Amino acid sequence: MSLHTVLFELGCEELPPKSLKNLRDALKSEVEKGLQAAGLAFEHIDAYAAPRRLALKIVAVEGQQPDTQKRFDGPAVQAAYDSEGKPTKALEGFMRGQGISAEQVSTFQAGKVEKVCYYKDIKGQNLDTLLPVILQTALDNLPIAKRMRSAASRTEFVRPVQWVVLLKDDQIIDATIQDFKTGNVTYGHRFHAPEAITLKHANDYLDALRQAKVIASFEERQAIIDAQVKQLADEVNAIAIVPADLRDEVTALVELPVALRATFEERFLAVPQEALITTMQDNQKYFCLVDHHNKLQPYFITISNIESKDPTQIIEGNEKVVRPRLSDAEFFFLQDQKQPLAxxxxxxxxxxxxxxxxxxxxxxxxxxxxxxxxxxxxxxxxxxxxxxxxxxxxxxxxxxxxxxxxxxxxxxxxxxxxxxxxxxxxxxxxxxxxxxxxxxxxxxxxxxxxxxxxxxxxxxxxxxxxxxxxxxxxxxxxxxxxxxxxxxxxxxxxxxxxxxxxxxxxxxxxxxxxxxxxxxxxxxxxxxxxxxxxxxxxxxVDVDVIQAVQALSPASPLDFDKRITAVQHFRTLPEAAALAAANKRVANILAKEATPEGAVIESKLVEDAEKALYQQLQSLTTEVQPLLASRNYTEALSKLAALRAPIDAFFENVMVMADDAELKANRLRLLAQLRGLFTAVADISVLQH
Missing domain, CATH: 1.10.3210 (Hypothetical protein af1432)
Structure with a gap:
């Protein structure tokens, strides 16, 4: 099957800069979905966005949908034929509806029932037919808060559309999108190269626009801006403040970025620098410069959309525009000082x-x-x-x-x-x-x-x-x-x-x-x-770690945090999974049986495994109590990890629910003591592994 490169460009009046990147990404996503739904395979899609255009280059896309077969289900075989094997009215109605004869009827098994059906061969449509519909649907689905109509057109979009390019390799795909007939003509920079540009092939797009002073790639323009801003800042030994949102917005405002450094009077530096930075960033879209101690410097960088023969005029124009804004901030600052804060x-x-x-x-x-x-x-x-x-x-x-x-x-x-x-x-x-x-x-x-x-x-x-x-x-x-x-x-x-x-x-x-x-x-x-x-x-932090600590309802946030840290560390230990499982088992036993009051009676311990667990508990309790008192929960849980082997041995060799009531009661006390040691930090029985 032949593969093609497709270029789609929607030329518009200047698109809203704050949403340009989102529009580009949404257009790409919607077209990908449309191609996939149509069964048209493609290698990848490159998306471009500049102030006056949204564009896609679809690489190695199939020129034709594959042929498919669709099954139309009819009545059950039992209801489709009479006792003599002739079609019933039910089958005749089905054939009439599908426009077929008896020879074209097939059957299939639907569970326990055999049904009649018709397998219809559906020839795949070509790319030229499918793509315009996919593109128009994608444009209709873009996340646009307020759509507008322009001139006599009833079609809506975020800004008035001026031209549409749709090329398959070197051929125009003839269609109408957003009420515009598709072609192979695009336009360059509004001021530097406003003439029409005829594209001979879809692959010519980026180079043709670059020659016409338009950098169509959002990322490429942004990289140019970054490099130019850094160079201008370095020249005065300063650092540019480049908020991500402002960087994206400025990139969306220009087709041909040219960074220029301008100055303002040093007297304005007496005004709170946050006020100056805010007004320059929000109102003028400038990048402010600070020194290595984060102190504002009397410079700013503006991104022009033209290569001027005399850049000083642009610089002076921006300096003239910013001066009243900084003067306003200075005026408010001085006025406020006439009245004491209190x-x-x-x-x-x-x-x-x-x-x-x-x-x-x-x-x-x-x-x-x-x-x-x-x-x-x-x-x-x-x-x-x-x-x-x-x-x-x-x-x-x-x-x-x-x-x-x-x-x-x-x-x-x-x-x-x-x-x-x-x-x-x-x-x-x-x-x-x-x-x-x-x-x-x-x-x-x-x-x-x-x-x-x-x-x-x-x-x-x-x-x-x-x-x-x-x-x-x-x-x-x-x-x-x-x-x-x-x-x-x-x-x-x-x-x-x-x-x-x-x-x-x-x-x-x-x-x-x-x-x-x-x-x-x-x-x-x-x-x-x-x-x-x-x-x-x-x-x-994992939810079960938080729940393990919340189960104890610590009153102090600081105490809560120390316990979280301890449980997080405990989870990394090799013994953690087995001990969490053992604690869950202990919790289940103690939930079903009322724990007898009093301490474990050592003389009532008869099995070696329960004696060993008891001895280990006594030893660890002495070690752990001071750690708990000083809230060193991490160390406490780490020491309790030593209980894994005796706990495993206990459950392997000791019957907790012994027939002897005193043995059973003593073993429940032993488990309660074990559980109490762990729950002094957290309920690790809720940990998932």
Missing amino acids: SRKDKLKNMVFQAQLGTLWEKTERVAKLSVALSQITGAQAVDAEKAAFLSKCDLTSELVGEFPELQGIAGTYYAHLEGENDEVAQALGEQYLPKFAGDVLPQTKTGTTLALADRLVTLVGIFGIGQAPTGSKDPFALRRSAIGILRLIIENELDVTLDELVLLTLDDYADVIKDHAKTRADAVAFLEGRYRAKYEDQG
């Missing part, structure tokens, strides 16, 4: 945090009171914690945060430094929002840790107290993310405190605002404990 609390008194829980200032007062209490746990200075808490939300009323909401906390840090606050207090204002997402950094100061904990606890307990806990899809206060933040703050700072203690401390600040303190306490603690699984699964 004086902004009056505006917080008019800002509602939550209707039933009061204003932002009322929340701030609760956070301040809790921060003082928490400072004994975190090791922060109570006076710093209280000061930071009272200033924590003041920057929300500033001009700078009004213009750049993502600078909440960061703006407060700058203003606090300018007002002479110490580093602990100033840094805590920015650190209160950390961690912002899974894997984010934690506060570096003890005051910041205290404030971050207090702020989250006050919100979480308050929302639970008014009966608005998160539901399946609704979590307006992001309490799930906040709860994982609380767990991380406790565990990674090694704070030895229980969740119950923290919730109780928080409830003290709510007094009469929350009616049912007992229910709120129980619900909030259960919610926090319920986030362990999400936290550890994100870290790649």
Whole structure:
């Protein structure tokens, strides 16, 4: 069968840059599905995307569907023929429906019943017939939020279509796609080479466009941008900030990337660099430059879409455009400094945090009171914690945060430094929002840790107290993310405190605002404990390891974490599988039989195997108890691995359910002692192997 190279290109008005990559990948995926469903084999598909085009090159695709045979089922043979072997009305109806004669009827076995059928030969269609339908279906299925119609066409797409190329090797596949007749004519760069380009072969596409100043490959354009940006940054001994989303968006904005470095006045560096970076990235799509200490430098890189004969004009134009934006940020920054941070609390008194829980200032007062209490746990200075808490939300009323909401906390840090606050207090204002997402950094100061904990606890307990806990899809206060933040703050700072203690401390600040303190306490603690699984699964911990620890319900997150570490290590030991199985067996026995009270009576041990297990248990208990007391669970479980051999021997040679009631009772006590040693760390019987 002959194999072909097919080129499809959809030329459009400029496509939305933020979704260009997704559109390209979705088009490729949909066409792959269509070809597979049609039974057309192909080697691979190369996908291309530039501002004015989406394109696919299908390599080594079959030119014809294989011929197939389809079976049409009729009635059972018994119902199809009468006693004389002549067709009944049922069979006649079937033949009439299929347009066949009696000679064309076949039979097949359907379970225990033999049925009549007709095998119809279906000739495979050719690629020229199938491909336009596959392509149009793929375009119709693209993930486009808002489609548009252009001119008189009723066909919708994300942007108006301008041309369609569909080539099989050197031949045009004659079709109509998106109301455009297919051809072999494409167009180059809008400014450098706007003339029509006739493609002689599907394989000519990339080179023909490259000569017309268009780099059709998204990855190739991105690699060019990366190299050019690095070179320009290196020339001034700086490092470019290149967020992944911005990198993709800029790549989607240009057909011919040309990086240019521009400057701005150094006086703007007095403004918080986060504000400058935000406005340059979000509004102008520039790459900012920082030094090796992450301090902003007075340069930025813009990606032009043309090779200018005089690049300085483009550079000066961008410098002229960015200056008012940086001036705005400077103006807001200077305006804010006319009013002390602490004086902004009056505006917080008019800002509602939550209707039933009061204003932002009322929340701030609760956070301040809790921060003082928490400072004994975190090791922060109570006076710093209280000061930071009272200033924590003041920057929300500033001009700078009004213009750049993502600078909440960061703006407060700058203003606090300018007002002479110490580093602990100033840094805590920015650190209160950390961690912002899974894997984010934690506060570096003890005051910041205290404030971050207090702020989250006050919100979480308050929302639970008014009966608005998160539901399946609704979590307006992001309490799930906040709860994982609380767990991380406790565990990674090694704070030895229980969740119950923290919730109780928080409830003290709510007094009469929350009616049912007992229910709120129980619900909030259960919610926090319920986030362990999400936290550890994100870290790649197996579910059964988490369940083994959850079975013991450790009160302290730090204690929970140490047990997780211990069980994770235990799983790597060669004895782990056998001991998990043995513990499961022991758990099942003890679940069915009431364990007699009291200790194991050594004189009642008669079998060598049970004596050996008892001796080993006594010896290990002495070794393990101090380890458990110091929470060295990893070492404790490692030592308990030595029990594998005596446990195996015990179950092989000892009958637990002995006829002698005293023997049976003593052996159950022995198993209970064994089980107790393991469950002092985790219930390893739930581990899967």
